[in-house]
Amino acid sequence: MHAFDYQAPTTLREALELLSKPQQSARPLAGGTDLIDQMRVGRLTPEVVIDIKKIAELNALRVDSGGLHLGAAVPCYRICSERAIIDDYSALVDSCRIIGGVQIQSRASLGGNLCNSGPAGDSIPSLIALQATCLIAGPQGTREVPVESFCTGPGKNVLRTGELLIELRMPRRAPHSGSHYRRMIPRNEMDIAVVGVGASVQLDATGKTIVAARLALGAVAPTPLYAESASQLLAGQPVSDALIAKAAQAAREIVKPISDMRGTAEYRVHVTGVLVQRALQAAIVRARGEACDYRPGH
Ligand SMILES: Cc1cc2nc3c(=O)[nH]c(=O)nc-3n(C[C@H](O)[C@H](O)[C@H](O)COP(=O)(O)OP(=O)(O)OC[C@H]3O[C@@H](n4cnc5c(N)ncnc54)[C@H](O)[C@@H]3O)c2cc1C
Numbered sequence: 001m002h003a004f005d006y007q008a009p010t011t012l013r014e015a016l017e018l019l020s021k022p023q024q025s026a027r028p029l030a031g032g033t034d035l036i037d038q039m040r041v042g043r044l045t046p047e048v049v050i051d052i053k054k055i056a057e058l059n060a061l062r063v064d065s066g067g068l069h070l071g072a073a074v075p076c077y078r079i080c081s082e083r084a085i086i087d088d089y090s091a092l093v094d095s096c097r098i099i100g101g102v103q104i105q106s107r108a109s110l111g112g113n114l115c116n117s118g119p120a121g122d123s124i125p126s127l128i129a130l131q132a133t134c135l136i137a138g139p140q141g142t143r144e145v146p147v148e149s150f151c152t153g154p155g156k157n158v159l160r161t162g163e164l165l166i167e168l169r170m171p172r173r174a175p176h177s178g179s180h181y182r183r184m185i186p187r188n189e190m191d192i193a194v195v196g197v198g199a200s201v202q203l204d205a206t207g208k209t210i211v212a213a214r215l216a217l218g219a220v221a222p223t224p225l226y227a228e229s230a231s232q233l234l235a236g237q238p239v240s241d242a243l244i245a246k247a248a249q250a251a252r253e254i255v256k257p258i259s260d261m262r263g264t265a266e267y268r269v270h271v272t273g274v275l276v277q278r279a280l281q282a283a284i285v286r287a288r289g290e291a292c293d294y295r296p297g298h
Pocket residue numbers: 027028029030031032033034035036037052072073098099100101104107108109110111112113114115116120121122123159163164165166190191192
């Protein structure tokens with residue numbers, strides 16, 4: 001690995017100053033589970049690595065009247081063990097439980113997963129389904145970007161030089177709502193998704209009609225996708241197998257997958273529909289307050 005300088009600022013201001021220093025390439029490090037590997041193989045060669053785990057704002061984890069504030073550097077294990085997230089943002093827990101194994105989950109953050117901007121990043125469809133927005137800080141101040149607009153291509157995103165992702169914000173869980181993330185991988189663990197689907201659903205008080213839904217798809221296009229038309233056709237409709245099959249078909253129509261060693265494009269299109277159905281069914285079960293028997297890898 002090339003030689004680099006390591007900095008561990010304790011304030012946001014310090015981190016932003018380091019990131020904006022002219023004539024040096026700098027890279028934030030959260031868990032380092034993507035970054036270190038990419039530096040090891042020479043894909044990234046920053047002169048300065050800025051450890052952001054010691055900055056309070058990036059470790060925030062709280063639910064208030066505005067919803068969930070999740071610091072960009074909070075590791076997966078904290079997300080999985082937080083009662084408020086388990087109860088109200090279940091899709092996030094589904095994602096965090098399958099990102100690598102225990103060691104990876106003890107370091108890896110959702111900010112890192114999103115900023116790495118891989119098409120198959122397992123947290124991104126859940127964040128889109130939960131209507132997350134990114135709070136970004138930089139030399140020009142702060143701005144907010146919806147997660148579905150954040151990634152612009154494989155490994156690429158809207159962050160400009162000197163900018164840092166601070167926090168992911170999600171609205172409060174609506175009454176009678178539930179969410180779920182499910183992926184298909186060739187092995188039971190330690191692989192990346194062939195397809196990943198995040199779903200969130202709000203039902204009416206009877207639990208029989210869908211008030212609103214959001215579906216998001218991973219690993220089937222150069223960036224994770226918000227399946228807008230598939231989501232909208234569910235709104236206002238009574239829950240039925242036919243309706244769920246219609247949403248699955250609408251999702252299949254917007255994907256543009258590649259063929260690789262994990263599966264052909266045709267296979268990915270098929271699996272997209274299957275997973276949309278399963279993710280929606282599980283989100284509906286959760287929205288009704290019933291037990292969801294989903295276990296990762298099953
Ligand atoms: C063995 C193994 C298994 C894995 N399994 C999975 C899996 O199942 N699913 C999956 O999705 N991923 C998986 N990954 C990839 C990785 O663990 C995840 O993408 C993880 O969430 C990255 O988070 P991190 O905090 O480690 O990011 P880092 O490696 O610290 O950062 C990733 C990138 O984002 C940038 N960055 C980080 N934080 C910020 C910020 N706040 N603002 C701006 N830029 C930032 C960094 O500069 C870097 O370019 C695996 C990795 C390994 C090594």
